[in-house]
Amino acid sequence: MSIDIYVPRDSGALSLGAEATAQAIAKEAQARSLEVRVIRNGSRGMYWLEPLVEVVTPMGRVAYGPVQASDVPGLFDAAFHTGGKHALAHGVTDELPFLKTQQRLTFERVGVTDPVSVADYVAHGGYQGLKQSLKMTQAEVVQAITDSGLRGRGGAAFPTGIKWKTVLDQKAAQKYVTCNADEGDSGTFADRMLMEGDPLMLVEGMTIAGLAVGATQGYIYLRCEYPHAFKVLNEAIAAAYQTRYLGADVMGSGRRFDLEVRLGAGAYICGEETSMLESLEGKRGEVRVRPPLPAIKGLFGQPTIVNNVITLASVPVVLARGATFYRDFGTGKSRGTLPIQLAGNIKHGGLVERAFGLTLKELLYDYGGGSATGRPLRAVQVGGPLGAYIPASQFDVAVDYEALSGIGALLGHGGIVAFDDTVDMAKMARYALEFCAVESCGKCTPCRIGSTRGVEVMDRIIQGVETERNVRLLEDLCETMLQGSLCGLGGMTPFPVTSALKHFSEDFRSRSRDH
């Protein structure tokens, strides 16, 4: 009887040797005349265990990890292919506390299925959302999204249903659905995991969106730093075309939806929606002045949905199980679940999908297990390079849109980067400004010039030169960038800088050489 063994093809797993592990398993099985089928899945999001190998047994899928190629002969000796005991064994995967306590809706299939198999996708509940939506009118589909309370998961948290309704209400010969997959924020990898682990869910979400607003063409704008996601997406799209889930006659409905992946070229700013549209048009990724909104005048001047990967991938669940089902997760205005990414100096880095409302402390210690280095955690940055630094004294804050904004922070795309007590927060503030200088599109002055001047001011503070005067100058500069920039890059770069200054003032002032 053939044995099914799962070895991830997720970038994170590959970065730790999953390819060699998969090859070693196939080779060793052959040498032992065992009939083994190696299936390349996504990651379960427990990166301290990657490469995480799972064996299908009568008890369920049993986890072994981290498995290096050199561990493979020993695993076969221990009969791991029948779930045998071994030092690397962790028991049934779904029973691991890190996974068992999660509420995975968007990531339900990630790490479970073969990402590019339509049959596997459908067998695990895929395409139920699209099927439902085909029984509804366009307005009903849009209303369901509105009722679900789904907000843009890219960072801006704009209600998705309102955006869709605007596009639906436009009269135009051509409309577009675009997916912003330019996930450039440090500490975030949920988009990548989803595109590598369950790309068909994104394809389905975009198809539902397209049919709902009358758009026949979709584009996924993917950052070029994700070559593996590019491959998986293209394989999944080809499989969807073959099985007629994409193309001229989506699921026999007689309606068309085409989908294509376009690669970015290493510009962080292209994660800003209007800059992304410019880039999709083949131009410099300079931000546009709004209005008009992309929903009215977007790609090639036509009405366009711009949504993040996780937003679009949440759509099939809303349609398949109903708006109320989705809405019942979460609190206040933060409805549904949020895929949180634990990164940086953290023992158990990975993906945690839960309803909104968990505290930072629960995430960092209960899931994350504290720092990787074993030292005390001193600060976390939530929401990418434009997100505020939060000190340990505020780790009780709930991770939702409103609670974070209440302490002057932001949720962004749900990435949390942890730092231990060796971090130099003045250097981190300098880095935020340097990053802005490297990535500024150059269109507006506060961002283009302000970031460069900010680096110079930070250099003087770090050297201890005229500290108080330079701190005042830094605050003034941050205020100018905040008020005067055209988009979030210049407008939000002050958040990490001023939060570092506010909560970790000693890192700035103790270097002073003024007497």
Added chain:
Amino acid sequence: MQQPLAPAQRDAVLRVVAANRSRPGALIEILHAVQAELGFIPAAAVPVLAEELNLSRAEVHGVVTFYHYFRHTPPGRQIVRVCQAESCQAMGAEALTEHVKQRLGVDFHETTADGQFTLEPVYCLGNCACSPAVMKDEEICGRVTPHRFDELLAQWRRKS
């Protein structure tokens, strides 16, 4: 003085244009394909692309120079990118970067004397739960300590 395009380079550029001309907003796709063929975007390709796509030279030049990924000079045979973003910094990217520069004997944006490696910074590879991260061409590597980098480097040298 700008080097003229070699006939083979010109053929490659024209081939890429022909294959992509009908796609809307294709310039960036075309530049990706040119770079995949030639390793970089030669300055002399700009007027050719402008002419073929009915754009101004300024427009093409503007796009080529806007994006960090597009190269203006030929790279080494392998490109090593070391992540500089916050998550990797939290796990020692600064010390790793110094180590890599010292081992290769080059700074960022430079190529080793033997033409083997070009070193580039990168701002997030989406591998933040396995920081610090490095990418060699399309091969991604996680939890890269200086020691692990030396092992990887030895492998890469052997392969080429």
